[in-house]
Amino acid sequence: MTTKQEEALGELRQQIDSIDKQIHQLLNQRARCAQGVAEVKQEFQGEEDAVFYRPEREAQVLRRVMERNEGPLPDKEVARLFREIMSVCLALEQPMRVAFLGPEGTFTHQAALKHFGGSAVSAPLTSLDQVFREVEAGAAHYGVVPIENSTEGMATHTLDLFKRFNLQICGELELPIHHQLLAQAGTESSDVKTIYAHQESFAQCSNWLEQHYPQAAKITVNSNAEGARIAAGEQGAAAIAGDIAADLYKLEALARNIEDLPDNTTRFLILGNQDVGVSGKDKTSILLCAHDKPGALYSLLEPFHRHGISLTRIETRPGNGTGWSYMFYIDFEGHAEEPGVQEVLKELEAGSVELKLLGSYPQAVL
Numbered sequence: 001m002t003t004k005q006e007e008a009l010g011e012l013r014q015q016i017d018s019i020d021k022q023i024h025q026l027l028n029q030r031a032r033c034a035q036g037v038a039e040v041k042q043e044f045q046g047e048e049d050a051v052f053y054r055p056e057r058e059a060q061v062l063r064r065v066m067e068r069n070e071g072p073l074p075d076k077e078v079a080r081l082f083r084e085i086m087s088v089c090l091a092l093e094q095p096m097r098v099a100f101l102g103p104e105g106t107f108t109h110q111a112a113l114k115h116f117g118g119s120a121v122s123a124p125l126t127s128l129d130q131v132f133r134e135v136e137a138g139a140a141h142y143g144v145v146p147i148e149n150s151t152e153g154m155a156t157h158t159l160d161l162f163k164r165f166n167l168q169i170c171g172e173l174e175l176p177i178h179h180q181l182l183a184q185a186g187t188e189s190s191d192v193k194t195i196y197a198h199q200e201s202f203a204q205c206s207n208w209l210e211q212h213y214p215q216a217a218k219i220t221v222n223s224n225a226e227g228a229r230i231a232a233g234e235q236g237a238a239a240i241a242g243d244i245a246a247d248l249y250k251l252e253a254l255a256r257n258i259e260d261l262p263d264n265t266t267r268f269l270i271l272g273n274q275d276v277g278v279s280g281k282d283k284t285s286i287l288l289c290a291h292d293k294p295g296a297l298y299s300l301l302e303p304f305h306r307h308g309i310s311l312t313r314i315e316t317r318p319g320n321g322t323g324w325s326y327m328f329y330i331d332f333e334g335h336a337e338e339p340g341v342q343e344v345l346k347e348l349e350a351g352s353v354e355l356k357l358l359g360s361y362p363q364a365v366l
């Protein structure tokens with residue numbers, strides 16, 4: 001290195017050191033404010049009942065970060081950093097226990113980390129029912145469940161669980177699903193004789209597999225992480241899974257992004273036991289049960305149109321046969337505390353057999 005280069009680098013690094021010192025002090029200053037917030041919450045809501053995680057506030061902080069960002073850091077990247085800052089601040093107030101369908105290393109685990117940041121405590125469970133049960137019982141503060149995939153459609157099992165359990169939806173997030181073909185280090189593409197994956201992942205990569213591995217045995221397992229765990233211990237085996245599983249099981253990617261549709265995305269919901277306040281850009285989810293009579297669907301949807309409320313999703317499920325014939329799962333823009341939405345809910349309640357408000361929550365930011 002020339003002396004001139006050393007001098008130039010030295011000067012810039014001195015600036016970085018001084019900026020780091022300021023960032024560090026500001027981070028701890030922010031953390032002390034969060035501790036103050038926790039004390040206020042405890043004082044006014046009581047030690048036992050204090051609700052520390054505030055999705056509407058976090059969404060507002062992240063939206064503001066993205067709005068005011070002037071670069072050169074990309075909006076999403078600064079938001080990700082602030083996501084982590086809030087995660088550590090919230091953990092100072094109370095570490096959040098977040099349940100999801102395990103094992104660790106699944107896309108749902110990745111979604112939980114994306115939404116809550118690295119300071120949340122993971123609680124991988126063995127079934128979706130158990131995730132609902134743990135959150136309802138308060139054993140986990142929140143749960144993360146898949147609700148729909150852009151290639152495969154609605155996660156109907158999750159939908160049906162909302163009928164059985166009384167939980168609130170507190171948030172949503174979208175995760176681009178990139179599948180990697182993973183194997184032990186040193187494995188050549190031509191060594192692969194067996195591929196393990198979840199049935200959904202086989203479906204999402206079927207064209208690619210047909211083209212590249214028509215002969216390999218395809219073995220369906222309960223989760224991609226389970227497939228990755230098996231592939232880590234078996235020569236000639238590969239698994240289809242995400243980056244988080246590759247890290248966890250020390251596997252290498254033989255091929256990346258092998259999903260057939262490049263914008264393959266899964267939407268997840270955050271389950272909790274709390275009402276979430278208005279964030280300014282919210283969504284509401286409801287379950288509606290209606291009799292199968294002419295015009296039933298029209299009369300359910302007409303109030304939305306009249307009040308200018310946009311539907312973002314509607315899904316029909318069979319009813320349980322006792323008293324009503326169809327169940328509609330509906331997502332729409334707006335918050336249940338807003339007057340227009342209140343009107344619609346009142347009208348729907350009067351005109352349907354049963355209405356279950358699943359929750360109002362901030363629209364996905366990240």
Ligand SMILES: C=C(O[C@@H]1C=C(C(=O)O)C=C[C@H]1O)C(=O)O
Pocket residue numbers: 033034037052053054055057058061085086087089090093
């Ligand atoms: C600090 C608070 O508590 C939590 C932490 C937040 C943060 O670090 O900014 C935001 C919302 C809450 O999840 C708050 O409610 O303002």
